[in-house]
Amino acid sequence: MSHHIVEFKNVSFRYPDGTEALRDISFRITHGESVGIIGANGAGKSTLLLQVNGYLMPTSGTVNIGDLYLTRQTRQEIRRKVGIVFQNPDDQLFMPTVYEDVAFGPLNLGMDETTVRERADFALNLVNSLELRDKPPHHLSCGQKSAVAIASVMAVEPDILAMDEPAANLDPRSRRLLINLLKTFEHSKIIASHDLDLIMDVCHRCIVIKEGTVVADGPVSEILTNKKLLEENHLELPLSLQRH
């Protein structure tokens, strides 16, 4: 399976109010690659993620997911391939109980009941949250909500996983569990975050975005050690590198 690629070609995007969020962005993420997207607040990271499964359509340029070009016709198909985990798990968990939420995706794909249950159990097990299955989301802690949000996306079995600030609001232990979990996924991953230590642990490649354009793209070991580049983008060296 070498076709789980994400390819942006000269993608630009302008919000209806005229804000130019993305300008001529091009990159190619190959199968199984983990890529961190970093940049200052408002650099366009979230907008970029919203293009990956067609919530926002590029104003110009093309987005290619697998063998499909993103158009209004292929959006449904592409959403099946790309799972997005949002920054705020309250936006992601909209059903009355955890189990129903995790089952939502598979049910929408028209699967029969046994498959849906298998998938839901599998996904909840993956994030060690099977015992939360009958709880309503408003009774969960932030860490539990994040875990369940990931399960609800994994239940659809996407080829590509896109995450927006996955570790925001997590306590250090939950964050560590999340990092270990992400490392076990073999999907192509796109992670937008300010948590550079997380990116360093999980990703191999890093793309730096500034004012809607790619200013650097390379191995994590090069980019996250480049103090000058990071500081130009309102970032710092990862904490684990600052001690040396």
Next chain:
Amino acid sequence: MNFDEKYYNIGFLDQLSYKNTFVHRLDPRIKLIVTLLFLFTVISFSKYEIVALLPFFLYPVLLMTIGEIPLMFILKKVALVSPFAIFIGIFNPLLDSGQVFIFKGLAISAGWLSFFSILIKFTLTVSTALLLVATTSFPGVCHALRQLGVPSLFVSQLLFLYRYIFVLMEETMRIVRARNMRSFEQHGKGIKVFVRIVGILFIRTVERAERVYYAMLSRGFQGDMPTLKRFHIKAGDLVFAVSVAVFLYIFRFYPATEILGRFVQGVFS
């Protein structure tokens, strides 16, 4: 009562539905149908009826006892919405002044009778509806509605209401706290600030709705809310439904209170 307390109060109604009693275990569809039946029977009485309505309190009282729902909680909730009923009926004693009977020298007008009739009907219907939610859980009622053929669109609206009322209330709670911490004395608690808070909440809600919708689309939402819940009607459900129906029928069409009264009178005389 401040906002924080109100919030935990709503959460309490939700938690009551996690209990496991005979009433909680009943099939939600049966409970819903029986409740509707009860409501219609109560409303169908004439506007001057009081005596015949009293036996109907048996139903909510039994539900409350078997379902282990605290009485004070339900009473408080009923009292909270009672102004609506009071305002509907408050002018009846003035407008409808025909005298019906004299009680210990005091002339009672037909208006007072209809006013109390409204209050009794109101208490019966609202407490039964609250008990339905307290013993079934809100999502349970929604799934029952869906399976009884109510359009998916309505049911999903209700489900979202339930899911996001907690999120919205937490958001409001945070804003109100932030305001209170920086509004010294009474400055900052006026109507102007309140209006702005409502505005901000509205905008945040719209933005959140957009993000939620996107999360739904990402997981293949195409207009229908599918569900895995399957209900099975058991013998106990049928027994419950039939006995309530018989109870309602008897007290609706036979003057049971009167018969009982005459019987007791007969015993004592």
